[in-house]
Amino acid sequence: MTEVLIKADSLKKIYKSFGDEVEALRGVSLEIYKGESVAVMGHSGSGKSTLLSIIGGLNPPSAGRIEIDGIDLYALSQEKRADFRREYLGFVFQQFQLIPYLTAMENVMLPLTTTSYSAKRKREMAEYVLTRVGLEGKMNRLPNQMSGGEQERVAIARAIVNEPPLILADEPTGSLDTKTGQEIMELFHELNSEGLTILMVTHNPENTASMGRTISMKDGRLCADQAEVVPLAACKAR
Amino acid sequence: MSIIQIALNNLKRRKTRMAFLLVGLVVGVATVVALFSIVQAMRLELGDRLDEFGANVIITPRSEGMELNYGGTHVSEVSFNVQSLTEDDLPKIREIPDGDSINIISPKLVGAVIANGQNALLVGVDTKREFTMKPWFTLQEQTDLAYGQKPGDLSLLDIPKDSLLLGSGAARAFGVQAGETITVNSRKFKVFGVLNELGAEEDGLVYGNLLVVQGLLGRPGEFSLIEVAAYCNFCPVEEIVAQINDVLPNGQATALRQAALIREETIDRFSSFGIALSGVVLLIAALVVLTTMLSSVNERTREIGIFRAIGFRQLHVVQIILLEAMMVSVVGGLTGFIVGNAVARSAGPFLAQMNVSVPWNTEMILPSVMLAAGLSVTASIYPALKAARLDPVEALRFI
Numbered sequence A: 001m002t003e004v005l006i007k008a009d010s011l012k013k014i015y016k017s018f019g020d021e022v023e024a025l026r027g028v029s030l031e032i033y034k035g036e037s038v039a040v041m042g043h044s045g046s047g048k049s050t051l052l053s054i055i056g057g058l059n060p061p062s063a064g065r066i067e068i069d070g071i072d073l074y075a076l077s078q079e080k081r082a083d084f085r086r087e088y089l090g091f092v093f094q095q096f097q098l099i100p101y102l103t104a105m106e107n108v109m110l111p112l113t114t115t116s117y118s119a120k121r122k123r124e125m126a127e128y129v130l131t132r133v134g135l136e137g138k139m140n141r142l143p144n145q146m147s148g149g150e151q152e153r154v155a156i157a158r159a160i161v162n163e164p165p166l167i168l169a170d171e172p173t174g175s176l177d178t179k180t181g182q183e184i185m186e187l188f189h190e191l192n193s194e195g196l197t198i199l200m201v202t203h204n205p206e207n208t209a210s211m212g213r214t215i216s217m218k219d220g221r222l223c224a225d226q227a228e229v230v231p232l233a234a235c236k237a238r
Numbered sequence B: 001m002s003i004i005q006i007a008l009n010n011l012k013r014r015k016t017r018m019a020f021l022l023v024g025l026v027v028g029v030a031t032v033v034a035l036f037s038i039v040q041a042m043r044l045e046l047g048d049r050l051d052e053f054g055a056n057v058i059i060t061p062r063s064e065g066m067e068l069n070y071g072g073t074h075v076s077e078v079s080f081n082v083q084s085l086t087e088d089d090l091p092k093i094r095e096i097p098d099g100d101s102i103n104i105i106s107p108k109l110v111g112a113v114i115a116n117g118q119n120a121l122l123v124g125v126d127t128k129r130e131f132t133m134k135p136w137f138t139l140q141e142q143t144d145l146a147y148g149q150k151p152g153d154l155s156l157l158d159i160p161k162d163s164l165l166l167g168s169g170a171a172r173a174f175g176v177q178a179g180e181t182i183t184v185n186s187r188k189f190k191v192f193g194v195l196n197e198l199g200a201e202e203d204g205l206v207y208g209n210l211l212v213v214q215g216l217l218g219r220p221g222e223f224s225l226i227e228v229a230a231y232c233n234f235c236p237v238e239e240i241v242a243q244i245n246d247v248l249p250n251g252q253a254t255a256l257r258q259a260a261l262i263r264e265e266t267i268d269r270f271s272s273f274g275i276a277l278s279g280v281v282l283l284i285a286a287l288v289v290l291t292t293m294l295s296s297v298n299e300r301t302r303e304i305g306i307f308r309a310i311g312f313r314q315l316h317v318v319q320i321i322l323l324e325a326m327m328v329s330v331v332g333g334l335t336g337f338i339v340g341n342a343v344a345r346s347a348g349p350f351l352a353q354m355n356v357s358v359p360w361n362t363e364m365i366l367p368s369v370m371l372a373a374g375l376s377v378t379a380s381i382y383p384a385l386k387a388a389r390l391d392p393v394e395a396l397r398f399i
Helices: A048-055 A078-088 A104-112 A119-132 A148-160 A180-195 A206-208 B001-011 B014-046 B089-094 B125-133 B168-174 B209-215 B238-245 B259-299 B301-307 B315-351 B361-390
Strands: A003-017 A022-033 A037-041 A063-069 A091-092 A166-170 A197-202 A213-218 A222-225 B057-061 B063-072 B073-080 B104-117 B117-125 B141-142 B164-166 B181-186 B186-197 B206-209 B227-228 B250-256
Touching: A003 A048, A022 A048, A022 A197, A022 A222, A037 A048, A037 A119, A037 A180, A037 A206, A048 A063, A048 A197, A078 A091, A078 B238, A078 B315, A091 A148, A104 A119, A104 A148, A104 B001, A104 B125, A104 B209, A119 A148, A148 A166, A148 A180, A148 B301, A166 A180, A166 B141, A180 A197, A180 A206, A197 A206, A213 B104, A213 B186, B001 B315, B014 B259, B014 B315, B014 B361, B089 B104, B089 B227, B089 B238, B104 B125, B104 B209, B117 B125, B117 B209, B125 B206, B125 B227, B164 B168, B164 B181, B168 B186, B206 B209, B227 B238, B259 B301, B259 B315, B259 B361, B301 B315, B315 B361
Parallel strands: A037 A197, A037 A213, A091 A166, A166 A197, B117 B206, B164 B186
Antiparallel strands: A003 A022, A003 A063, A213 A222, B057 B227, B057 B250, B063 B073, B104 B117, B104 B181, B104 B227, B141 B186, B164 B206, B181 B186
């Protein structure tokens, strides 16, 4: 775990809204190593989702620099960044974000749509990951024919189907009951033990138990970066 | 999974919206197809029925002439160096470059005669050609008809060489009826028939066989004028006139402004109206496509955000939207073709005010689909670009 995968340097993000400026990130620097599982904790508005979107190549920072696997993300053109996301990142969004008119299999194959793999190969890859997340009998179901836990598994399968080195998850258990949430966290743990790097935004402290490291954020700054969770009340922004 | 599959699945899912889009395209394409088919059928019908409209080119012998006026009063016309038209000129007319467009050539010789002691104008014609060209000439009386039998069709009758046809006015003036005898320049002729009254100068004329009249007037092989019925769907009659003038140095061809041309003008006006109407309907169809696709994009903001986040390029998003537009437009184009043809066939005769039969215009299939596709894709470019430019962060409400 010595090779740096994500290197963020003095990231700032300012949103302009009706003439007002809101500082969502006020100079965040961090390093995440290959194979790590990192939880980002913080209250609403602490900047954790903004940090995730910047690392995900979706949201250019107002200042600072971010490198993933040595690639300066925002030096790339928008279209190249799209290619980067397809090759390097797997997203697990809040509320699953599955395409409602596509089956589980088709949803999982989405990231492969624009690749040069054959149709047969795409199908094999999708079948493999759907089986991996425990949905072997439900591949042809539409999202509305599946439970929340199953939809989350489809979302995870979609994130890992293109075999990315990094998974970015935004409140993946937010829409699930406690038991299903625990099962999903176990699945993330398994994926991490297979070598995937996972960066997860959550405000559920229970989720941090299976994560190797927890970063706490407050008012757009990191306030703790360690293996143990720091109670947010005690967190002083650095 | 492919971009095409994504587009197709989305279309299947949004059936109502896509049906609305389809209706817009069908109405647009059907209007164009219907109007185009009707105008095309009208033009073909006009060509086929040219003989109903008479001659549209008249050839007279070339002459130098001047009008004599004195003190503003027309005194007389003086013609000199008059040339003549002869039998030899007829094949030359057929051989002009647009000769295929010439339907009927009807030469005639006109001369003054004494009929039953009165001055009269005698016209020598090839009766079948002349009366095919002028179907409004009909028989009121005919000689040797059995009781209850109706006079025949002039364009089909063989008029004997010893007989004449009289206009209704001439028959009254000479006091003769069908079957009686009339003396013209001391030669006796049988009155084959009397024409129905037209209310025109022709009512006072006497018609006879061209060869007989040429002999009677002492001008064998000569014509006073040649009438030509020509119709060309794709070339103006003026072109035919110019070509005739080139081959007949002894003749002077002139285009007549008559029924066929007036009818052509009507078709041109209908055609212009059709183009304007099609333009308006297509514009409305384009707006329907634009608004439908825009609202579809707005509805799919989150979905497009997902596509972008998982690695779809902006170009891929544009492809999805335009493919959807293209797929609907193929169905819309084909349906519009069928509906347009059906409308043209049923409403064509009423709209054209003409007894036209509109055929199934299969050569319009490809243009119909291309029109629909062009319209649909053009109107979808802005929605597609808007979709591609959506900020995925906002689309997914990441902030």
